[in-house]
Amino acid sequence: MAPNKSYDAAVIGSGVFGAWTASHLARRGHKVLLLDSYSPGHSRASSGGESRIHRMAYGADEIYTRWSQRSLHQWKELFAKTNTHLFRQTGVLWLAGEDTTQLLRTQETLRRCAVNFLHLDRPALERLYPHMNFDGVAAGLLEPEAGILLARRALVATIQDALSRGVEFRQAAVLAPSSPGRLSSLSTQAGETIFADAYVFACGPWLGKLFPEILGPRIFPTRQEVFFFAPPPGDSRFAPPASPAWLFQDDQVYGIPDVESRGFKVALDWHGELIDPDTQSRTVTPAVADWVRSYIARRFPALAGAPLTETRVCQYENTSNGDFLIDRHPEIENLWFAGGGSGHGFKHGPALGEYLAAQLENGSTPEPRFSLSTKHSRQRRSIY
Numbered sequence: 001m002a003p004n005k006s007y008d009a010a011v012i013g014s015g016v017f018g019a020w021t022a023s024h025l026a027r028r029g030h031k032v033l034l035l036d037s038y039s040p041g042h043s044r045a046s047s048g049g050e051s052r053i054h055r056m057a058y059g060a061d062e063i064y065t066r067w068s069q070r071s072l073h074q075w076k077e078l079f080a081k082t083n084t085h086l087f088r089q090t091g092v093l094w095l096a097g098e099d100t101t102q103l104l105r106t107q108e109t110l111r112r113c114a115v116n117f118l119h120l121d122r123p124a125l126e127r128l129y130p131h132m133n134f135d136g137v138a139a140g141l142l143e144p145e146a147g148i149l150l151a152r153r154a155l156v157a158t159i160q161d162a163l164s165r166g167v168e169f170r171q172a173a174v175l176a177p178s179s180p181g182r183l184s185s186l187s188t189q190a191g192e193t194i195f196a197d198a199y200v201f202a203c204g205p206w207l208g209k210l211f212p213e214i215l216g217p218r219i220f221p222t223r224q225e226v227f228f229f230a231p232p233p234g235d236s237r238f239a240p241p242a243s244p245a246w247l248f249q250d251d252q253v254y255g256i257p258d259v260e261s262r263g264f265k266v267a268l269d270w271h272g273e274l275i276d277p278d279t280q281s282r283t284v285t286p287a288v289a290d291w292v293r294s295y296i297a298r299r300f301p302a303l304a305g306a307p308l309t310e311t312r313v314c315q316y317e318n319t320s321n322g323d324f325l326i327d328r329h330p331e332i333e334n335l336w337f338a339g340g341g342s343g344h345g346f347k348h349g350p351a352l353g354e355y356l357a358a359q360l361e362n363g364s365t366p367e368p369r370f371s372l373s374t375k376h377s378r379q380r381r382s383i384y
């Protein structure tokens with residue numbers, strides 16, 4: 001029998017983090033195997049949603065502003081190369097209540113990073129978006145060049161492009177290794193053996209299940225419910241360009257305009273209950289649906305009573321404060337973790353893949369914020 005093929009790297013998990021890591025490793029000339037239990041963009045993965053916001057605004061957290069900039073450039077390159085049109089420049093509107101500290105910090109960072117934005121006071125907001133009720137809102141910040149990634153399809157485009165660069169994809173559930181030291185191979189549930197020099201576990205909300213002792217207490221998968229409402233027939237106010245994507249941190253609610261007539265998306269950004277991504281119910285909770293209905297009736301009066309066209313239940317894979325986890329396993333030197341997207345990771349796939357590919361080659365200084373040692377077992381969210 002022919003010996004099993006050996007790879008430079010095996011990337012386990014083909015969500016946005018794993019896919020872009022595989023792609024960047026292949027660009028650097030490495031032989032890469034990408035594995036996933038399911039097909040790319042499947043509905044239980046955090047990357048399997050229809051749409052994700054791509055913004056540069058991150059308060060004073062300049063590292064994420066810069067990563068967003070790098071990533072947007074690479075997403076656009078990918079879509080141009082693959083002749084897909086999966087970024088929609090809807091603009092992103094960040095709203096602030098009476099306390100505008102975060103808004104002002106964001107403005108300073110955006111100025112430093114040369115990101116184009118407009119500061120909008122309340123009268124300007126009311127003039128630009130007359131279909132929105134700005135009760136409790138003091139000011140806004142509009143990033144005209146930001147927008148929406150059509151996420152699930154963007155992920156599939158990333159993987160197709162990675163395959164064209166030589167990455168191999170295999171559908172298989174991988175078992176986590178149990179012994180310390182350098183890892184020579186991994187096994188799949190079906191009994192196959194995978195040989196590689198390095199192993200990257202980019203398993204999103206599954207990381208805690210795979211590595212219960214190390215990551216069980218450090219990755220918090222939370223239930224997140226998403227609602228799509230049908231605007232009134234013939235009414236284009238809830239689609240771009242009349243409506244941007246928007247976030248209001250005081251309410252912990254955000255929305256995405258009606259792109260491709262999928263509906264006006266509204267979702268809660270507060271963390272739901274802790275769940276298991278394999279078994280959680282994917283049906284929305286009636287009480288949450290009622291709350292969202294009354295919220296949109298207040299914020300977008302013309303949507304009062306609008307029918308729900310779709311719902312989704314997904315999960316964030318939070319770290320203690322929202323910083324990503326990109327680090328080695330503490331006892332297995334050639335095994336890396338890439339995860340902790342914490343409800344804001346999708347847009348950063350390209351920059352994360354680039355960073356991790358360089359780390360694997362020992363080519364760049366590790367960013368302390370991404371280390372395992374900064375991931376605690378008590379949640380205190382600070383990245384928005």
Ligand SMILES: Cc1cc2nc3c(=O)[nH]c(=O)nc-3n(C[C@H](O)[C@H](O)[C@H](O)COP(=O)(O)OP(=O)(O)OC[C@H]3O[C@@H](n4cnc5c(N)ncnc54)[C@H](O)[C@@H]3O)c2cc1C
Nearest residue numbers: 013015016017037046047053174204314341344345346347
């Ligand atoms: C409702 C919602 C809204 C969001 N909004 C935004 C937004 O607006 N902007 C933004 O930037 N981000 C947003 N995010 C966050 C973003 O979607 C996630 O951070 C990102 O998709 C995480 O990607 P990942 O690759 O780490 O995980 P995943 O996409 O979950 O991928 C992990 C993969 O690992 C595979 N896997 C697990 N275990 C195994 C195993 N044993 N063997 C093989 N494969 C395995 C899984 O099948 C899965 O495909 C949102 C998330 C949610 C849920």
